[in-house]
Every structure is written in C-alpha cells, then in structure tokens.
Amino acid sequence: MTTEETIFSKIIRREIPADIVYEDELALAFKDVHPQAPVHILVIPKKALAKLSDAKPEDQALLGHLLLIVKRVAQEAGLTNGYRVVINTGDDGGQTVHHMHLHILGGRQMLWPPG
Numbered sequence: 001m002t003t004e005e006t007i008f009s010k011i012i013r014r015e016i017p018a019d020i021v022y023e024d025e026l027a028l029a030f031k032d033v034h035p036q037a038p039v040h041i042l043v044i045p046k047k048a049l050a051k052l053s054d055a056k057p058e059d060q061a062l063l064g065h066l067l068l069i070v071k072r073v074a075q076e077a078g079l080t081n082g083y084r085v086v087i088n089t090g091d092d093g094g095q096t097v098h099h100m101h102l103h104i105l106g107g108r109q110m111l112w113p114p115g
C-alpha cells in the first residue's frame, strides 16, 4: 500500500516548512518537530511508501540508500559516539505518520528495552 497525502509528502513538495538537513533525488532528511533526543532527524524516501512492511523486492536499493543516508546524516550531526535508528511500523510499532521514515536519535545514552 502506498499513500499520497501525508504531512511528509507536503514537506517533500515544500508545502509546509521543515528543517531539511539532506536531500537527493530519492530521499529527504529533516529535523523531527518534537525531538525525543538532542539530535532527532527523520530520513524518508520521496516515494510514497506507507510503511516498511509494504516494501517490495524492487525497493531493495532504496532501502539500502536510506540506511547510507542515515550514516551520512548522523556523521554530519556529530554523532561520533553512536546513535539509534528506529523504524516504527504499523499500529503496534507506534507509527503515526503513514509515510515510511527512519528516526535517527542521538546525543544522549539510549535505553533498552524501548517503550
């Protein structure tokens, strides 16, 4: 399933503002508006993929691309001591925006297990 209209598609189209830290032809990264850590950045595909569990074999390269963007953005944010990457997926995963996204959380010690 894909979704065309979410707050993130509006950010991609520049219809609502965001603090964008990285962009290429396939992806966008911007600061989370309600940060849960000193650094909290979201990495999203421009393709309207609603959630990770909707990904198909043809999305393999895109998913790998997103992870390499995570690495790059985290490095540029100065997260030299580590960070956490989270993909909330579906209702039980706590996903609230139905456009797949990777959370980069850092700048403090992360706890385990997560809530």
Ligand code: AMP
Residues within 6 Å of the ligand: 007, 018, 030, 031, 032, 033, 034, 035, 042, 087, 088, 094, 095, 096, 097, 098
């Ligand atoms: P999730 O609960 O995994 O779906 O995460 C959605 C995230 O999007 C939350 O951390 C929100 O704070 C964040 N968010 C929602 N609206 C915006 C926005 N306009 N700009 C930046 N981040 C947003």
